[in-house]
Amino acid sequence: MTTWILTIGNSDIQLTTNENWDDLLLDIYNQLYDCAFVPNKVENENLWTVPARVVGLAYAQDLDNHYQYLYFPLLDSLTQLLTQQNIIPDQIIILLSDQSNLFDEAERYSLKSPYWKDTCTVENIINKYLQNKFPNTKIKPLILTPSLNTKGLDSWDSTLDLVNQKLGEITILEREKVYISHQAGTPALSSALQFISLAKFGDKVKFLVSSESQQNYCELIDSSRYLRGLKIQQAKSLVTNSPGAALKLLNNIDNIKPETINKLQYFVDFFNLNRLNNDQKQEFSIESATQRIVDVLELITIFFNQENFLAGITLLSSAQETFMKIAILEKTKNITVKGEQKSFLGSECLKWNNEGLFLTNIVKSIKEKKDILNQLFYPSKSHPIKEDKDLYNTNKNWIMLEWLQLLEPQFKSWNLLRWSCKYYRNREDDLRNQLMHNLRGIEKQDVIKYLSADQNASGDDISKVYNEQVKTPFFNAIKLLKLDYTREKLTNELKKLSDSLI
Known part of the structure; x- marks a missing residue:
């Protein structure tokens, strides 16, 4: 069994043309709170972007006829690598967002409201894309709905709890392989999925990530590299107030410079007044x-x-x-x-x-x-x-x-x-x-x-x-x-x- 868990970001579905946009906009204008969204051209590309919620509203109403005008840069790169590695997921978990309960109607009249960046309306579009790539794969969307009185998906603590709760709704077998694509979405969501997946699945996890410097390039990263990074970050936070705990943690991490260990041991002795x-x-x-x-x-x-x-x-x-x-x-x-x-x-x-x-x-x-x-x-x-x-x-x-x-x-x-x-x-x-x-x-x-x-x-x-x-x-x-x-x-x-x- 193989599971792929991924996040979808605000710009991960792009338009290959803006010529039909006015017609599409007209059909959904009564749902846009007087916001006249204009496609933004992608630099050096014949592509355009519109906030995710608006894309979902505009294209999902007649998806069969308009699907051909959509482009999926991140998903194309990720699915291509999976195919090349002969990895066919048995199930794909998609994390989508819906923060409508946090933003009342007055706030939705702003083009800059986070409400428009929600991805819940693109569920059918993503399903269609993934079914075309993996016809026999079970696809399960999970809608992240932040609680009231939070900062939404920009809040690190509440997003961590929310992702933990949602991932608890899925079943992962003991020997199952888990692939995680966590880069899309807010920084809080990306980090939450990274932390929770490592905590829940440990060394069963591989991270399927795209390159920021190389277009259309993806790679698979073993969880050990991520775990090392997390331990390093944890050690960093411990050094200033508990060097003994930091030293114990670093002793179990590969490739730490000997001079770093020696310096840390010095501060352990310092905290114990042992010179x-x-x-x-x-x-x-x-x-x-x-x-x-x-x-x-x-x-x-x-x-x-x-x-x-x-x-x-x-x-x-x-x-x-x-x-x-x-x-x-x-x-x-x-x-x-x-x-x-x-x-x-x-x-x-x-x-x-x-x-x-x-x-x-x-x-x-x-x-x-x-x-x-x-x-x-x-x-x-x-x-x-x-x-x-x-x-x-x-x-x-x-x-x-x-x-x-x-x-x-x-x-x-x-x-x-x-x-x-x-x-x-x-x-x-x-x-x-x-x-x-x-x-x-x-x-x-x-x-x-x-x-x-x-x-x-x-x-x-x-x-x-x-x-x-x-x-x-x-x-x-x-x-x-x-x-x-x-x-x-x-x-x-x-x-x-x-x-x-x-």
Whole structure:
């Protein structure tokens, strides 16, 4: 069994003469809403075109006598190739359009109304043509009638649903070969038939298409070529916000350049903050951590634009805590402190690891540890060190912020950082805590309120609030501390990679 499914466009039936047009027009004028249609001459050809609905009305009334004056450029090319390939369809499905329910009578008085481009009236003409070519083939027209309150066959979403519904009315056997000619009709209709046929029939499909550059030339294209193209387009859309999904998709596509895969893998690592080949020593270096913070600040922009609030809030909280640790390390690393028996650099006294930011075991006595912290500008007046357990306070957020401000008086914290570092704060409003400890949900206004620390929490533009109240002052602080980093134009780089996929 073989099925051929094709679309018919507004200009796929042409006139070989315009001499009898006035007579034909006169007979149907009462159906034309005062529109005096004049045949348009095809450039460099002795052929003319008239909107499809009008052709159907004019010629179908006496088809036997006027059929000889019709020319079918697309159908001639397609049927010729089928005949040459000895392909005789068992059934032909013709997709025709009727949008009369979308355009009231007032709109039909315009020559430019899409109503006149409908192909439903040429059904008998197309049937006659195909029966002449394939006398034993069953021909089944399917009329596409868009629902009210849509944009008709120019609407991509509604046309996709409509084509899917209509193709559900036909029976295709499991081993049946399916040929698709989808180029005629609106772009939305053409794409819908392409997508739906691939989804329904997979590798059983071959596309019978004409050439735009070579007149009267057609070819058969395996579905694999189309499927590759669709996967490429899908990967393009994923690159900018989910490079891991794009990489997984591209790994199953032939002939993708190795450098493209490598670049995409780089961005997968970027999204996972993995630039260090699992070297833990480097992970806890000031340089590496600074770069991760900068990367995260760019990633958060992407996540907020996607309304992926969970990831954005979680990363932002981590970035702020990491920043305070490396800022303290940066400001104290070259300070010389005097111990009871020898002097040390600040970089020898503080360590940052999986546990947090603490004093090293460079000295043993609580008295000497307290003295070293005092020399490193630790806020011992407000947070005194009395016993060993107090040494764990060096990793407390509210203490680190105060410590950093003593080390760098010019440092200006932002609202969210100050609020997050308050010990006595309304934890019900702390989205990070609610997410981590109670698996609570969040809405857009919650995020805006959180980012602004409930200061000027108005509007609904999360990206603007994030950029103005968090990201900009965050970068200003990084620059003030002269922390080295490379700020990549992440969105631009991802778009370039997406555009390079072919």
